[in-house]
Amino acid sequence: MLFCFMPISTAFSDHSAGPAALCQLLGTRHPIVQGGMVWCTNADLVIAVGQAGGLGTLGAGSMYPAELREEIAAVKAGFDGTFAVNVPLLYPAVEEHMQTIVEMGVPVVITSAGSPKKWTKFLKDRGVVVVHVVSSAAFAVKSVAAGVDAVVAEGFEAGGHNGREETTTLCLVPEVVAAVNVPVIAAGGISCGRTMMAALALGAAGVQMGSRFVATAECPAHEDFKAHILAAAAGSTKLRLKGVTPVRMLDNTEGGFSAQVAEAEARSASPEALRELLGRGRAKRGMRGGDLVEGELEIGQVSARLDNLPQAGDVVRDVVAGFEALRTQLSGPSFHWS
């Protein structure tokens, strides 16, 4: 139970939590964040997004410590602007990642999948901007209490790991905006200027896009996985493994992994059995290795709308251009009716 007729004026109180404030916080030209998608990020992608004015993010959840150091070094060698590292807080070597981040001067850390209590102060004391990913207003409030500078509010339609509440972006973002006084970055279902405008209308200060950046030229995902994403249609992704850790995944080919999970869930397989079915290394096998049958393919619902593999910088530019065109339209006859 939150606010129903939230006064419009409260959402951006003194604009301290609006798009301009978010850009200042992140050091970007645009309030657009590339998500830290596991197995789908590298320095090339981060540099391309950063050069176009967005926030590129290395997804450290699928990197060994040495690999993260190499990728950070490559970003810094190719680009002198801001960027982020995403760290799932349940990652086994989280301590080593955090030391690397601080030693190498990473400007922004996006934490997820765990409590923001443990690392937020450590990072902020060392000058790092901290953003935490949440799937509910209650967790957003806890994150702000832990000291984070901003939150990503990620809805049910997002790819990969997902909240148990199943709250969609359209319902989640206004709840989170009403509950906290830091910039809220909307995630889940966003891929274009229209969806960015929708997110900002809901009170978000900016957007994070994952699926849209997986389907780019620079993304290191396997080309067969990218082609499979472009072939996705309505209903091609489903939230599965709810009894273990809910994750949105794309249907495989030939009755592969996703269908096997669906079948196991239909016969009420135990969490242990599901974990055994998942096994180890399936996400890498699918997304980096291109095994469309046995690999785990994490992607969002918005994949049904994707039909090309542009340069990542063009994604940023096209989203901004679409947003600006729509802003102009909003004051024209298309949005007036009487």
Next chain:
Amino acid sequence: MLFCFMPISTAFSDHSAGPAALCQLLGTRHPIVQGGMVWCTNADLVIAVGQAGGLGTLGAGSMYPAELREEIAAVKAGFDGTFAVNVPLLYPAVEEHMQTIVEMGVPVVITSAGSPKKWTKFLKDRGVVVVHVVSSAAFAVKSVAAGVDAVVAEGFEAGGHNGREETTTLCLVPEVVAAVNVPVIAAGGISCGRTMMAALALGAAGVQMGSRFVATAECPAHEDFKAHILAAAAGSTKLRLKGVTPVRMLDNTEGGFSAQVAEAEARSASPEALRELLGRGRAKRGMRGGDLVEGELEIGQVSARLDNLPQAGDVVRDVVAGFEALRTQLSGPSFHWS
């Protein structure tokens, strides 16, 4: 696989499918539709919505033929403007309802839960405007081929019966808008000016709200059900009975019906067992009778954001006012960043 960087200009081509066109089609002052919620509509609600400039709708899916005739007569006695009747096409006495609608001169029919092929021509030949509810772009295309004048695109977060694709409103609306050339009415997750602006940014011509109108003074739902809606939080509604007919329902009290369904689903109960558990009359028992334990309580995810029971006319006025205030903000600093 649909359109990724949909040119902004195509969505309202010559404005024939925009908000003004929708208002003209429906005969309303505002592109706002009150959904035909089962057990939660009557003439009072429809009149209040209509007088405020929206489209009030009688939900015929929970009315006997005689009751529908009485309610239509009451609407016409109290209000000389436009209104609608929602007819789930699987309703047993659909033929009698359709005859009533035509004989009594109902201006708009919203069909759902069935193929629009059978009744659209019948209604249109008799001067009735026909709108069909869809949960995918593919069904929207089929509906337009069947001759409907507009479609309601209803997302995963909506209350009551729901699509198997689980596509959220944020993902669904742009897909449907890109696929058809009739006005698209967004439904699911909409309750205020912000969410209406989000829907129109996605290309919708208007919005349909169900949950928001259940939580009003005029709605004939049981007051205990309304109070239970106001107490809803994130995760309080879930899409259940997926093996039979997917329906979004609110958690009951005291481990009631929804928990019983969840338990049955966790042990992979058969569709027959689930149908037996559902039985007959549960929706009426919960929503009209106020049995919060054993009744089926249908409501949308947005119930987590509802905290009052306004007059239905004030809902329409506040949504429009919120939308207009937000439109003004779009040219201000809240939506600019560089």
